Each structure stands twice: as C-alpha cells, then as structure tokens.
Amino acid sequence: MEKVRAKKHLGQHFLTDLTIAERIAQAVTGHGGVEAVLEIGPGMGVLTDFLLQGNLRVYLIDIDRESIAFLHKKYPQLGERILEGDYLKYDFSRLLPEKYAIAGNFPYNISSQIFFKVLEQRDKITEVVCMLQKEVAQRIASPKGNKDYGILSVLLQAWYDIDYLFSVPPHVFNPPPKVNSGVIRLIRNSVKKLDCDEKLFVKVVKAGFGTRRKTLRNCLKSFQLPEEFKTHPMLDLRAEQLDVSDFMFLTQKIEASRGTH
The missing domain is CATH 3.40.50.150 (Vaccinia Virus protein VP39)
Structure with missing residues (x-):
C-alpha cells in the first residue's frame, strides 16, 4: 500500500x-x-x-x-x-x-x-x-x-x-x-461533582492564571469577594501555588458572596 x-x-x-x-x-x-x-x-x-x-x-x-x-x-x-x-x-x-x-x-x-x-x-x-x-x-x-x-x-x-x-x-x-x-x-478519578459551582470554578481558574505574575487578590478583582475574606492570606499567593481544592475553596467563597448558598 x-x-x-x-x-x-x-x-x-x-x-x-x-x-x-x-x-x-x-x-x-x-x-x-x-x-x-x-x-x-x-x-x-x-x-x-x-x-x-x-x-x-x-x-x-x-x-x-x-x-x-x-x-x-x-x-x-x-x-x-x-x-x-x-x-x-x-x-x-x-x-x-x-x-x-x-x-x-x-x-x-x-x-x-x-x-x-x-x-x-x-x-x-x-x-x-x-x-x-x-x-x-x-x-x-x-x-x-x-x-x-x-x-x-x-x-x-x-x-x-x-x-x-x-x-x-x-x-x-x-x-x-x-x-x-x-x-x-x-x-x-472518583469525583462525580465538584463541591462548588463548576462553571464558576472554571472562570475562577482562568482568571487566576490570567496574569501569572499577579497575586490572586489582583487577578480576582472582577469577582465579588466577601469583605471578611479580602484579607485572607491565600489572596497573597499566585495561581500556580494553588491546587484543585484551593480553587474550589475560592469558588465557594465567591459563591457565598453572591448569595448562591
């Protein structure tokens, strides 16, 4: 052939x-x-x-x-x-x-x-x-x-x-x-559903890596973060320092501020 x-x-x-x-x-x-x-x-x-x-x-x-x-x-x-x-x-x-x-x-x-x-x-x-x-x-x-x-x-x-x-x-x-x-x-893996809003999770991950050198506090400015969460040390990190569970935690916080829970 x-x-x-x-x-x-x-x-x-x-x-x-x-x-x-x-x-x-x-x-x-x-x-x-x-x-x-x-x-x-x-x-x-x-x-x-x-x-x-x-x-x-x-x-x-x-x-x-x-x-x-x-x-x-x-x-x-x-x-x-x-x-x-x-x-x-x-x-x-x-x-x-x-x-x-x-x-x-x-x-x-x-x-x-x-x-x-x-x-x-x-x-x-x-x-x-x-x-x-x-x-x-x-x-x-x-x-x-x-x-x-x-x-x-x-x-x-x-x-x-x-x-x-x-x-x-x-x-x-x-x-x-x-x-x-x-x-x-x-x-x-065995995950059937993420413990947060999955579409929002994707948006948070993409925004987090939007400008790699910036901290998450800057990258996530467009999201409504709860006032009491704005001083959280996680926001001083860059996206590459967070694993899946950390991004889920962030997503849950943003969800809470939107009154989705």
Missing part, C-alpha cells in the same frame, strides 16, 4: 518507532471496565496495530481523507469503526459505548482543544493515553508550585489522576517535529 503523506496543515508527524507505539498501547489499562478505545489521528496505523492486540474494541477517527482510505484497506475488518471527521466536532453518542478510553498521537496544534472536549465528556471517557508536545504534557501532569502548572493542569486534575509516562525524541517521527514529545496517562 502506498504510504500517506504527512500534511503540515493538519499537524501530522507519523510515529515510526514500533517500540514506542507498543509502549503507548500497553499503557492503556481499560480503567473503569471499558470495552472500547477510540484512537484519534491514527495516520497509517502504527499505534493501531498494537491497540488491536489488546482486549478493547478499537475505533479510529481521522480528519485526513487519505489516511481514512489507507486505514480501510489496511483494516477491512474495522468497517464502520473507521470514522472520517474532526474529533472536536464529531458526535459519538450513537457510535461508541457509554464509557470508553482514548489513545493517540495528538496533533500538536489542537491538543489543548482535545482536552477541553475530554473534560466535556468526562463521564464517558475513563482514560486517556496520548502523546503530545512535551511542554504541554508536562504542564498537564505538573503539580502546583511548578512553573509549568496552568489552567489545563487544574481543570484536568479536578477530574483525572495524571501521570507523565515517558519522553519521546523528534527523530522517531516522519517528518520529525521541532520539539520533543511526551506521553501521559489520565485516569478518571
């Missing part, structure tokens, strides 16, 4: 190292008793080959028509489980089981958007094992107090336990990217 050309506008970098592909596939645990895994951006199926050796029912989605044609020839047995489309816009409600895992070598240019969709679907997606730009992978897995720690770190860590698994050099891709890559695993 003719190989698929990597397309720059789609952010494609095809993995060529089989050992790394196997390690990524083996990192998918099937957490939560899921029976299916959706691979995002399978390209020519280097990772797919190893996912098919596992126990999970494999679904593939790719926006690249050339890849889709290639995958249909390579995996005729998958049939309708090979989906052509944009993961960010695709409606999986009737196609996938109620709960499933995600795997993939995520295009660097949309990896953050993929995670925001994962957050929207967090009650369905029990696990994510993916490769992405090392800097972004480190940020997502980073604990508080680290310069990499940011909005996605807090929002994802509220719902998932996250491990940075290993780093991947550029030369194992065709074409090689200009940066290193990292593989992370997200496992859905």
Whole structure:
C-alpha cells in the first residue's frame, strides 16, 4: 500500500518507532471496565496495530481523507469503526459505548482543544493515553508550585489522576517535529461533582492564571469577594501555588458572596 503523506496543515508527524507505539498501547489499562478505545489521528496505523492486540474494541477517527482510505484497506475488518471527521466536532453518542478510553498521537496544534472536549465528556471517557508536545504534557501532569502548572493542569486534575509516562525524541517521527514529545496517562478519578459551582470554578481558574505574575487578590478583582475574606492570606499567593481544592475553596467563597448558598 502506498504510504500517506504527512500534511503540515493538519499537524501530522507519523510515529515510526514500533517500540514506542507498543509502549503507548500497553499503557492503556481499560480503567473503569471499558470495552472500547477510540484512537484519534491514527495516520497509517502504527499505534493501531498494537491497540488491536489488546482486549478493547478499537475505533479510529481521522480528519485526513487519505489516511481514512489507507486505514480501510489496511483494516477491512474495522468497517464502520473507521470514522472520517474532526474529533472536536464529531458526535459519538450513537457510535461508541457509554464509557470508553482514548489513545493517540495528538496533533500538536489542537491538543489543548482535545482536552477541553475530554473534560466535556468526562463521564464517558475513563482514560486517556496520548502523546503530545512535551511542554504541554508536562504542564498537564505538573503539580502546583511548578512553573509549568496552568489552567489545563487544574481543570484536568479536578477530574483525572495524571501521570507523565515517558519522553519521546523528534527523530522517531516522519517528518520529525521541532520539539520533543511526551506521553501521559489520565485516569478518571472518583469525583462525580465538584463541591462548588463548576462553571464558576472554571472562570475562577482562568482568571487566576490570567496574569501569572499577579497575586490572586489582583487577578480576582472582577469577582465579588466577601469583605471578611479580602484579607485572607491565600489572596497573597499566585495561581500556580494553588491546587484543585484551593480553587474550589475560592469558588465557594465567591459563591457565598453572591448569595448562591
């Protein structure tokens, strides 16, 4: 079969190292008793080959028509489980089981958007094992107090336990990217609902990191903080010094001042 050309506008970098592909596939645990895994951006199926050796029912989605044609020839047995489309816009409600895992070598240019969709679907997606730009992978897995720690770190860590698994050099891709890559695993935690208004929580986290060098007292000026809370020492900190529970505490205080309790 003719190989698929990597397309720059789609952010494609095809993995060529089989050992790394196997390690990524083996990192998918099937957490939560899921029976299916959706691979995002399978390209020519280097990772797919190893996912098919596992126990999970494999679904593939790719926006690249050339890849889709290639995958249909390579995996005729998958049939309708090979989906052509944009993961960010695709409606999986009737196609996938109620709960499933995600795997993939995520295009660097949309990896953050993929995670925001994962957050929207967090009650369905029990696990994510993916490769992405090392800097972004480190940020997502980073604990508080680290310069990499940011909005996605807090929002994802509220719902998932996250491990940075290993780093991947550029030369194992065709074409090689200009940066290193990292593989992370997200496992859905037991949190069903945050102990605060979840939409407000997201706004508080985003505002907190709005100007990283400022203290939370300055970053949260647009919110109504209770008078008695304005001298709280937490407001002298910067957002990167707070973990998920701290942001929940802040959100509760703002909720209280709005009379929502």
